[in-house]
Amino acid sequence: MDKEVNKVLLVGTTNHLRSENTSQEYLDELEKLAFTLGYKTVGRVIVKLRDVSPSTFIGKGKAWEIKELALRTGADEVIFDDDLSPRQLKNLEEIIGKEITDRTGMILEIFANHARTKEAKTQIELASLEYLLPRLRRRWTHLERQIGGIGVRGGAGETQLEVDRRLVRERIAKLRRELMEIEKERAVQRKRRDSMFRISLVGYTNTGKSTIMNLLTPANVKAEDKLFATLDTTTRIWNIDRHHKVLLSDTIGFIRKLPHNLIASFRSTLREVEEADLIIKVADISSSQCLEQLESVDEVLKQIGANHKPSIIVFNKIDTMNEEIFKKARQLYPQAIFISALQKLKVDSIRQAVLETIKKEEIELSLNLPLVKTKEISLLKNNVQILNETYLDGIANIKFRCYKKVWKWLEAKIYKNLSTEKANTQG
Ligand SMILES: Nc1nc2c(ncn2[C@@H]2O[C@H](COP(=O)(O)OP(=O)(O)OP(=O)(O)O)[C@@H](O)[C@H]2O)c(=O)[nH]1
């Protein structure tokens, strides 16, 4: 039984900027990534790195030591926490004599395993092929599985490697085109959502976003103790109270050093976050890395241009929290909310905080519309909270409350229809 499990040896590094403690925490995360893939960690080692070797990353001597350790622990594969260049990877594989993977390779593999929808599958295949292209060597069993079915026959004079590279490049171009099509469809879908206030749950992977989503809406998304359990966005209506209905989205988790091309290829999934009106940042207060994780999240938000949006910070998992981190978090983020989604502790405070925030986004207006404009009147009434309505001389006067962004959407629609007879509004 144990034979079938892939046994892995983890390698981390310290340098003048990174302490032993931090490296251990990074390795804890790497071990979790390995666990998510179903691997068994049989050893961990931290290498003191003074200079990075361009050819072997850790230097030949250290590579020999890792080879020894891999033999001693019976590891089938060696996983580096740092990203390796194609050349370093190849040389290390030759010295150590085991399959070598780096952090990015592992993250890509997890994404590939967890992708369910066509969109996620296309996105991850693109990111994987871009990663593999410069690393292609003689064999590509992993790739064969992904682009299997295409006849692998080269033209005259082409080596197998050249054929492989050409096929991969062609496949990349095709996937890019497919993603552009998907993106267009998605844009149409999202446009329909302009009539509602949109909130996204965002955070480091495994912080409890999906668990919170399930508490607030009947979404029933999968929540589990695995990294990147969620890869697709789920959006549901959240009835915050009788008068406040919003769209809530649960989306993909972030991680430290999220591979750049992964962010690029998951752009259409991340679009939901980009277009959100409010972001709920979920952090895991039980993790010693909680505050660093929040920083990583901000880093990704910055990369997708969503760092200036209004946000609410929710520290989850207070049932198993670390007292010291709790104090620090309270000090750094006095406005933040502390809950346990699993134990259903203080969950209502999310609702209250969101209500408080979105009320600031509301406006009250009064609009006069000719009664004959039944289409415009019902469009308005279906999308706002009516405060009062009176009818006089064929004119309906409607007082209502709605979100600023919803009014912008409505205004464009109503005025487009009433281009000749402008409706009369008073703020
Ligand atoms: N102890 C504790 N565990 C929790 C709490 N909330 C969620 N969890 C657990 O944390 C794990 C991850 O929860 P998810 O809701 O899947 O987390 P996520 O942020 O959606 O993760 P990804 O989709 O992988 O990014 C699950 O095993 C949950 O049961 C909590 O308040 N306390």
Ligand SMILES: [Mg+2]
């Ligand atoms: Mg999730």
